[in-house]
Structure formats: C-alpha cells, structure tokens
Amino acid sequence: MGQLDQFDREILIRLEKDGRIAFSTIAASLGISNTMVHQRVAKMTEQGILSGIKPILNEKKIGYDWGSFTGITLEKDHNSARIIEALKLVPEVTECYFITGRYTLFLKIVARDHEHMREILYSKIDLIPGIAKTDSIIELGCAFRRNIAL
Incomplete structure (x- = not known):
C-alpha cells in the first residue's frame, strides 16, 4: 500500500467534512483536474485506504435507543x-x-429498547x-466518534 501524498490527504480531508462534495469542487479548491481527483479516489479505494463514502446514521434518531458493547467467549x-458469518446475519450487530x-x-x-x-x-x-x-456493557451515548487525523 502506497503512502499518502499531500493531494491524497487534502482530498480525504474534504471528503470527510462532506462525503457528498463534488469531485469538481475538490479539484477546483486544490487547483488540480477533476480527472486527477477521480483517479486519486479510485486508487485510494483500490488500496483499501478509503473503504467507501456512505452516511453515518445516528441510531438513536431512528429508534435504536439502546446500545451495548458485548464481549464474546467462544468454545473454540x-x-x-x-x-x-453467523453474526453478520444479525442486523443489529453493527461492528465486530x-x-x-x-x-x-x-x-x-x-437495539430499540431493553426487550x-x-x-x-x-x-x-x-x-x-x-x-x-x-x-455486555450498556452504552449510554457516544461522547464523540471520529476518523484518525490526517
């Protein structure tokens, strides 16, 4: 996996602030071509640096008022x-x-509630x-969530 240069970092910073920002807007702000932004994003996606641009849901705002952090002990x-693979079939498990x-x-x-x-x-x-x-440890709210600083 290659290192990030300053253009890659600046592209990622802008995408993190607004994942819906047009590549042409990023290009104009950096003084580079729209094609270069597309190529850089494609390269970072291919390398796994950028795993997607998707919304971050606030679970509590859509009816999921309960959260837990749960440790799993396996038999083997x-x-x-x-x-x-079985846990992936449980939609309420959001991270593993x-x-x-x-x-x-x-x-x-x-979860929606304690039941x-x-x-x-x-x-x-x-x-x-x-x-x-x-x-399980019941979660009482997220103080903050963020990506690593670039």
Missing part, C-alpha cells in the same frame, strides 16, 4: 470464521472486532453454535 477460537484478553470477539450492538436487546442477546447471539458466553 478456531470456530471464529463460522461464528463471524478481534481482540486480545478474555474475549475472542467484541461487538457493538444496537429488543434481550431478544438479540438471548434469541439470536446466544443460539449461535460455538458461542460459550456473552458479557
């Missing part, structure tokens, strides 16, 4: 690929991380074969 860690320590996986889960959270944990996640235990 070598089952993680199969279990991750490999971690070190007492859990194998760490999830971010969103919905219980249903997700007990009727969806706990029934996935190979999951030995879940341990």
Whole structure:
C-alpha cells in the first residue's frame, strides 16, 4: 500500500467534512483536474485506504435507543470464521472486532429498547453454535466518534 501524498490527504480531508462534495469542487479548491481527483479516489479505494463514502446514521434518531458493547467467549477460537458469518446475519450487530484478553470477539450492538436487546442477546447471539458466553456493557451515548487525523 502506497503512502499518502499531500493531494491524497487534502482530498480525504474534504471528503470527510462532506462525503457528498463534488469531485469538481475538490479539484477546483486544490487547483488540480477533476480527472486527477477521480483517479486519486479510485486508487485510494483500490488500496483499501478509503473503504467507501456512505452516511453515518445516528441510531438513536431512528429508534435504536439502546446500545451495548458485548464481549464474546467462544468454545473454540478456531470456530471464529463460522461464528463471524453467523453474526453478520444479525442486523443489529453493527461492528465486530478481534481482540486480545478474555474475549475472542467484541461487538457493538444496537437495539430499540431493553426487550429488543434481550431478544438479540438471548434469541439470536446466544443460539449461535460455538458461542460459550456473552458479557455486555450498556452504552449510554457516544461522547464523540471520529476518523484518525490526517
């Protein structure tokens, strides 16, 4: 994966501020061609630096008032690929991380209310074969969320 130059950084900074900004607007502000912006964005996408430009939903504003961070203990860690595929089928699981320590996986889960959270944990996640235990911490609100500074 190549290094980011100043044009790449400036393009990413502008896209982070407004993912809907026209490439022609970025090009004009940087004094480069529209084609160059398209090529740079395509290259950064191909390299995996830019994984997409999509909306960031505020779950609470659309009825998902509960959130949890849930550690998953597996019966056998070598089952993680199969279990991750099963977790992908649970739409309320919005993030899944490999971690070190007492859990194998760490999830971010969103739910409408406490009954919905219980249903997700007990009727969806706990029934996935190979999951030995879940341990959840209820999220009370996001203080901030951001990308790494460029």
